[in-house]
Amino acid sequence: MSAAERVFREEWGRVLATLVGFLGDFDLAEEAAQEAFAIAADRWPRDGVPDNPRAWLMRTARNRATDRIRRDRALVARYDLLAARPEVRSMRDERLELIFTCCHPALAAEAQVALTLRTLGGLTTDEIARAFLVPERTMAQRIVRAKRKIKAAGIPFRVPPDHLLGERLDAVLAVVYLIFNEGYGGRDELAAEAIWLGRALAELMPDSPEVHGLLAMMLLNDSRREARFDDGELVLLADQDRSRWNSAQIAAGRAALDRAIALGGRGPHVLQAAIASLHAETPCDWAEIAALYRELARLTGSPVVRLNLAIAVAETDGPEAGLRIVEDLGLDDFRYLHSTRGELLRRLGRTDEALNAYLRARELTDDGAERRFLERRLTELRRAAPWR
Structure with a gap:
């Protein structure tokens, strides 16, 4: 550059x-x-x-x-x-005002993301459209509608008052988190944009533990980017070459986590950062990871968090214990539930059920690398059960 x-x-x-x-x-x-x-x-x-x-x-x-x-x-x-x-x-308050304006709750979530990337991130409309796999015209319309909504509704260009700050900050962090998740599957430019926004927020709001927690979580997870794919093929955490992890990024992520904890942080983003930090250790402390997921599930009530808890429990108490949690989640249209269920059933030797779970996961998956991974799992299971 x-x-x-x-x-x-x-x-x-x-x-x-x-x-x-x-x-x-x-x-x-x-x-x-x-x-x-x-x-x-x-x-x-x-x-x-x-x-x-x-x-x-x-x-x-x-x-x-x-x-x-x-x-x-x-x-x-x-x-x-x-x-x-x-x-x-001074630029400090103006950047802060801009991101809170872009993430005003009166705007739809997809408009918040697009406008944030367009204004603070500096991405072109075409770049944002390609990142989210929609036509450029569609993305342009979203951005135009968001700007019109801000003008028509008289949304103020300012940081919200103290009694609304927590609620509005949650929306800002949710947008940055969504941008990072969109990039984590392989669209590196989006992950980089989210981390840049996280650093800007940490500079603008140095006393917010959840801001530092979100930045830490993104840095720690993104540190594995080079090892998550091998010649375009997805590599699971347990199989990754840890020499390809970015040690400087891990250190930066842990420093941000330490700052969040020093500020008294025990919110969802801080907990996720702590989990990501444990994943970077050898060996992983699965019991501690499971404990953190239990606390995160208590705070959020999220079935997706409980799915991650099931994975950690399977590592500590065996696949049967993890499967009991999975079977109670009811996320039938969530591909990761079915791929997780398939893996636990595979470990238990319940090959027919595992095949059906992996088939359902493949049916719900559009991502090329993930589909190829599922195909490999299906091939392995069919070899183990030639009658299929």
Whole structure:
């Protein structure tokens, strides 16, 4: 990554957040920011990156916005407001305000994700559409509708008051978590965007244990990225080459977890980070992992968490104990329930039932690497039961 590209990556959200704060208009702010970055992309390779690139970008964007407003006499009041602002303001609150605006509960979840990636992440509409496997036009419509909703509903560009902060922070963290999960299956660019957003949140909210917990969880899980696939084929945790794990990322994740715990964190993201940290140890302390999953299940009431608990229990008390939990979950349309059930049945030697479970998992799976893994399991089981 060149110096100019690094500046673009680091400064897009800061510059856009400040412009949205100045103008109160997403479209005008985004247009001015895009023009400033385009001018920089043309000039900086020739003239060099300025000593203060953020100030250069802000000054250029302000000038472009001023020119646009001057051309539109209906926005003369906004021009007066802009002209009265100081040229450089603190970026801290503005980025925080922007992500809380993007994740306002009045917006649909998919719109929150798209708008967050577009504004703070700096991804193009086409990049976001490809990452979520939808047509570019569909994604563009989502983003446009989200911006219109913000304007029509008068959603304020500010951090919510203290009594709403916890509720709204939960929405922000849920969006970042969703982005990371979308990337964890192999779309590395999305996982990287989520981690970048997590770092930005940790910088903006240094005293929030759940923010640090989420960042820790993402770093620890993403540290295994290079080992999770071998020539495009999925590799389970137990079979991964640990020499391919990113030790620096594990250390950074554990440092973020330590910070979360020091802040008194015992929330869902902190617990998930603690579980991810234990997974990075050799050997895994499955009893402690099971205990953490029990606490996480108590906090969230999530059947998916209980499915993960079943996997840990199977490691400590045997597959029969894990299977008893799985059979009580009722997640019939969740592919991982069936693949987990198939694995536990396979370990118990109940081959016919395992085959049926893996077939159901394959039926529910679109991901190519996961389907190929399930096919390998089915082939192994059929060899063990040639009458099938």
